[in-house]
Amino acid sequence: MRLRTEQRHDDLVETAFSLDDVPGILWTPTIPAAATTPSPLVLLGHPGDLSRMHPRLLARARSCVAAGFAAATLELPGTGERPRHPDADRARADLRRAVRAGEPVPDVVVDRLVLPLVEQAAPEWRAALDALLARPDLRGPVAWSGGIISLGVRMAVVEPRIAAAVLFAGSYVPRAIVEEARTVTVPLLVLLQWDDEGNDRQQALGLFEALGSREKTLHANTGGHTGVPAFEGDDAARFFTRHLRPAPEVSGQPTSLGDRPVTRRNTSANAPGLR
């Protein structure tokens, strides 16, 4: 792992790196106390092009660091400063043409666009994990957070160091990945924008249904693709805390908490079917 630049903010240090010519970014806490304890790592997924995505990735990293985690991301194949993938570019053009014409996007176009990307990216992110977790200030288990959902699913399946994942619901998921989703076992939080103009809601709900994890939660919010409410950032941080920091203060909560949620049971002799 070659360090390229380091930028210090009030709340975090941003380290640009490259690994076998793949650019990446690591965000770690600046607080001295945190330096003595390794931070669990959150991998930030994104749709590609680190420089374009940087403001939003930085905001997400800031949220992670504020909650006691480090965050890292990697450029996707064929995007940003990485060499283009002509076949993916052609598939992307075909997809756009179909969407503009209001036609269904053929499965084969989705496969050509997504599958090679996932095939190439997953080993790169795993190699980055090897390099990152070798640092004394970082530790596993780690979490996946964000899109693209196909890569999140693949990573959750193949990478045993991933203990939990926040997935952003998206369309254009290859059927092979939907099948793969059935084998995911880690706890999941899936975010869905209910009125997402570019997202097929039934497909997204179908993918949520397909995901194999015993513990999975869907958070659906009104609003379009960019309208994810601010409180979902906090919810994601709490989800990571639950699964990456099984700390004494959590397991030491009053046992009444365990009873609390059982508030919807309906064994009423008086009001069956009413909840």
Added chain:
Amino acid sequence: MRLRTEQRHDDLVETAFSLDDVPGILWTPTIPAAATTPSPLVLLGHPGDLSRMHPRLLARARSCVAAGFAAATLELPGTGERPRHPDADRARADLRRAVRAGEPVPDVVVDRLVLPLVEQAAPEWRAALDALLARPDLRGPVAWSGGIISLGVRMAVVEPRIAAAVLFAGSYVPRAIVEEARTVTVPLLVLLQWDDEGNDRQQALGLFEALGSREKTLHANTGGHTGVPAFEGDDAARFFTRHLRPAPEVSGQPTSLGDRPVTRRNTSANAPGLR
């Protein structure tokens, strides 16, 4: 409002009361500091029969009080120690027969069971609000929390002091109530158990879609009717805090929070359709 009994726990005071012969329970904090500041009130909905529901209502009240709220509930018409409603009992028997026979429950049965109950209960709960908010230790605005969802919808529509509602997704919602749901405007958190054996998932999603509120969030979790995870109790408490306590520490959060959620936008020239 006639006080019947008062029971002191470590963390809360439970006051059983009756109002025009309708039994109810109020839970308030015991902490002296809290007595000097009126607590916002959460109304706890339930499917009927306070004595049977008591353990779960107490646990939910405990969660509310721990988060700085008071909680109150009222017996539903025709349940518990209140006079029976023969027609509702007949409708309930018809519903059970249909469910046992694996037949669809006719709309008219749902209407006979639910509509008179909602018609009678809503004014009773509003009268209870009048009486409760006259107390110096309670204040509005208030929140609704729980089932039955038809009563929660009606209360959210007719009672202007309700500023937010947590609704438990349920089936057997009269079509008239689904239409009424379109006129709800307060922020909503809807809980759905994804594998609820007694709940039609598509109906529940359809009701979520129908609800008119600009701010509505669906939390769907794997598991059956009684399997609501413990963390949903915490999420509900945070939802109430957001809407009943718009405190300075919330509005004074760094503005970067406002940018954080915009992490899923996909305007990529490189990867359209991938999220």
